């Protein structure tokens with residue numbers, strides 16, 4: 650065995666795995682994948698997991714969960730998850746690469762990203778300003 654496999658959830662589920670984050674795989678069978686999460690073994694059905702053969706080097710672009718409570722509201726409808734340290738980061742634009750504010754790693758975005766439902770390209774990620782609800786602007790430069 651050379652190196653480790655990594656996997657991430659393809660769908661939401663009642664597992665202690667962060668959406669879009671990669672975790673080290675310790676065992677794979679035809680029916681299940683065993684992750685090492687915080688030094689504990691977590692078993693997830695194989696059909697719910699995407700497995701790759703080496704350390705992932707690409708940001709995961711994650712659609713914001715409707716009921717998200719730990720993701721700041723001003724991040725908009727998408728955020729990125731660091732492939733190295735699992736840090737969540739806001740997306741202001743759709744850059745080619747982005748530096749992780751936590752581990753300082755610089756990673757690309759995956760144009761072939763399959764994490765999202767449907768077809769996704771970086772161009773379709775809305776900017777933060779376009780994601781916000783239309784806001785009554787009361788700071789205009791005067792009446793009218």
Ligand SMILES: [Zn+2]
Pocket residue numbers: 731732733734735736749750751752753754
């Ligand atoms: Zn990081």
